[in-house]
Structures are given as C-alpha cells and as structure tokens.
Amino acid sequence: MTPAVSFQAVGKVYGSGAKTLSALTDVSLTIEQGEFFALLGPNGAGKTTMIGIMSGLVRPTQGSVQVMGFDVQSQGPEARRALGVVPQELVFDPFFTVRETLRIQSGFFGLSKNDDWIDECLTALGLLDKANANMRALSGGMKRRVLVAQALVHRPPVIVLDEPTAGVDIDLRESLWRFIQKLNGQGHTILLTTHYLEEAEQLCNRVGFLKKGRLVSVQDTSSLLASSSLEQAFRRILAEAA
Ligand SMILES: Nc1ncnc2c1ncn2[C@@H]1O[C@H](COP(=O)(O)OP(=O)(O)OP(=O)(O)O)[C@@H](O)[C@H]1O
Ligand SMILES: [Mg+2]
Structure with missing residues (x-):
C-alpha cells in the first residue's frame, strides 16, 4: 500500500x-x-x-x-x-462567521454542498451554537476548534x-480526541x-x-x-x- x-x-x-x-x-x-x-x-x-x-x-x-x-x-x-493541517498558530479571517469560514474552505476544494459534513464537524467539536458567530467573537480555544474543523472540511485521508x-479545555480535548479517533478508525x-x-x-x-x-x-x-x-x-x- x-x-x-x-x-x-x-x-x-x-x-x-x-x-x-x-x-x-x-x-x-x-x-x-x-x-x-x-x-x-x-x-x-x-x-x-x-x-x-x-x-x-x-x-x-x-x-x-x-x-x-x-x-x-x-x-x-x-x-x-x-492533507488537512491544523496549524499551531491561530490564523483566521475575523470578518467571516464560523460557518462561512468552513464553506469558503470547502469552496477551495470545489465542495459546494458540504453542509451535512460541516454540521457533523461543528457538532463533534462543540461549535454548533457558534456557527453564526463572527470569528473575532470567539475565544482562543473556540478559534482552535474552528481550525480543526477547517482542516477536516474535505475529509482528507x-x-x-x-x-x-x-490552550484547550478538558471537555474539548476529550471530544476532539474522540472525533479524531473515530476518523482514525475509519482509516x-x-x-x-x-x-x-x-x-x-x-x-x-x-x-x-x-x-x-x-x-x-x-x-x-x-x-x-x-x-x-x-x-x-x-x-x-x-x-x-x-
Ligand atoms: N521562518 C523561519 N525562519 C528562520 N528560522 C525558522 C523559521 N521557522 C522556524 N525556524 C527555526 O527552525 C527551528 C525549528 O523550528 P520549528 O518551528 O520547526 O520547531 P518546533 O519543533 O515546531 O517547535 P515548537 O515545539 O516550539 O513548536 C527553530 O530553531 C526555529 O527558530
Ligand atoms: Mg511547532
């Protein structure tokens, strides 16, 4: 292989x-x-x-x-x-909402109808209630969650x-690792x-x-x-x- x-x-x-x-x-x-x-x-x-x-x-x-x-x-x-990379540094565009950010990222990969997967990522990362919040209105840990979702929009192998x-709290660590382990289990x-x-x-x-x-x-x-x-x-x- x-x-x-x-x-x-x-x-x-x-x-x-x-x-x-x-x-x-x-x-x-x-x-x-x-x-x-x-x-x-x-x-x-x-x-x-x-x-x-x-x-x-x-x-x-x-x-x-x-x-x-x-x-x-x-x-x-x-x-x-x-490849999907979650970068060490927090980089984001402050003028977009969380969902817009993820839709734009999907667009880079030619994925126009990606909302089901975006919702799954938002849910797994505890971000669903922030989907319509502007990036600049998020806390540091929440921005990091968005970076994780951004890296996953195109389901990279x-x-x-x-x-x-x-800088991430215990709850997110747990949910993040559960999600990443699930993806690892899927190959x-x-x-x-x-x-x-x-x-x-x-x-x-x-x-x-x-x-x-x-x-x-x-x-x-x-x-x-x-x-x-x-x-x-x-x-x-x-x-x-x-
Ligand atoms: N753009 C750059 N220009 C010059 N030196 C750089 C640049 N990026 C990294 N370095 C240097 O290269 C070395 C490796 O840096 P790197 O960021 O890869 O380390 P790291 O293992 O990720 O460290 P950390 O655990 O702090 O994130 C360091 O000495 C760093 O100062
Ligand atoms: Mg580093």
Whole structure:
C-alpha cells in the first residue's frame, strides 16, 4: 500500500549567507496509512518545519516528501488535497462567521454542498451554537476548534495536528480526541505533535523523536511503554542522542 506520508532525506536550512539555521537534517520517515503517529521533541526541534514542508508552505533544501504518493513539490495540488493541517498558530479571517469560514474552505476544494459534513464537524467539536458567530467573537480555544474543523472540511485521508490541544479545555480535548479517533478508525491517518506526552501515550501507535532537526528514534508506543513511561523514554532518548 502507498504510504500516507514519506520523507526522504529531507533537510531544511533557513536563511542565507552568514545567518543560516539548520532546522532539519537528513530526515527520513514513512508513516503507513491508518497509523496514529506522534512527532515529539522540544521547542525548536523542527516539528512545525516538517509539517510546513508536508503542506508545501516551506521549501525543503534537500530531499523530497510525498503525501499519499503525491510529491509535494511536483504534484502540489494533489498532495494538498490529501492533507488537512491544523496549524499551531491561530490564523483566521475575523470578518467571516464560523460557518462561512468552513464553506469558503470547502469552496477551495470545489465542495459546494458540504453542509451535512460541516454540521457533523461543528457538532463533534462543540461549535454548533457558534456557527453564526463572527470569528473575532470567539475565544482562543473556540478559534482552535474552528481550525480543526477547517482542516477536516474535505475529509482528507491524512490529518495533521500541530499542538491542537494547546490552550484547550478538558471537555474539548476529550471530544476532539474522540472525533479524531473515530476518523482514525475509519482509516484516516493521523500525525500529531504535542508537548502533552500522555496524549501521545494514549492515542498513538508509534512515536518519533526529533532533536535539533534530527529524527533520533522511531518506536512502537507499546514496546516503549513496556519498559518505562513515555516521559522517561523521551528524556532518555533525547539525552542519549546528545
Ligand atoms: N521562518 C523561519 N525562519 C528562520 N528560522 C525558522 C523559521 N521557522 C522556524 N525556524 C527555526 O527552525 C527551528 C525549528 O523550528 P520549528 O518551528 O520547526 O520547531 P518546533 O519543533 O515546531 O517547535 P515548537 O515545539 O516550539 O513548536 C527553530 O530553531 C526555529 O527558530
Ligand atoms: Mg511547532
């Protein structure tokens, strides 16, 4: 089967001349369809850069990336359609309502009659009563919920969540994970970054550890947890990779 995501020897250097920063070095990773994969690492390790490269927003300096077999560089539109990304930063247009935002996003993918699915997403994310509210009138956690719904409007086979639960209350965490687990059960591949290791521990079948732009370890969660907690493993793996 075609892998959901494939990174081949990917490198990323930001900047030029004397001021350069190597954000990713020789990252190779294959995530199979149907996996729930966690990408873990300290601040600045390169997680968001990897996601930026997958979504075509960041150009790799080296290597290549495919999403559902589509090359991000040479088959951009197909690769983007296969992917839904919940970004780490809150970005939104304050002048639209929640429903308008989701309809516009659907329009980008040529989906004109998408309200049934939009309603299902709004319901699952506890946003139905805010459907007609302007984006600027939402709290921070609610805006994040809309970003999740926005990433899902076209039912992408690969769903990427970049710290989706930062600043989100317990109720939404629970409903968000229930919804994402349901989608994973239906065959969607999930890639998650989080600093809440218990989320990765409970949800993910595999974890990858990034340190200073290098993917230093990829392991099955179950075999990792047989000998230690994920937090202990995280500390040990990052210390050993020093
Ligand atoms: N546009 C940019 N220009 C220059 N440097 C950048 C840019 N984006 C990221 N970096 C640098 O690349 C490195 C990796 O950043 P990245 O955002 O990928 O980390 P991260 O693992 O997502 O961290 P966090 O957990 O804080 O979100 C950092 O040193 C960061 O400062
Ligand atoms: Mg990040």
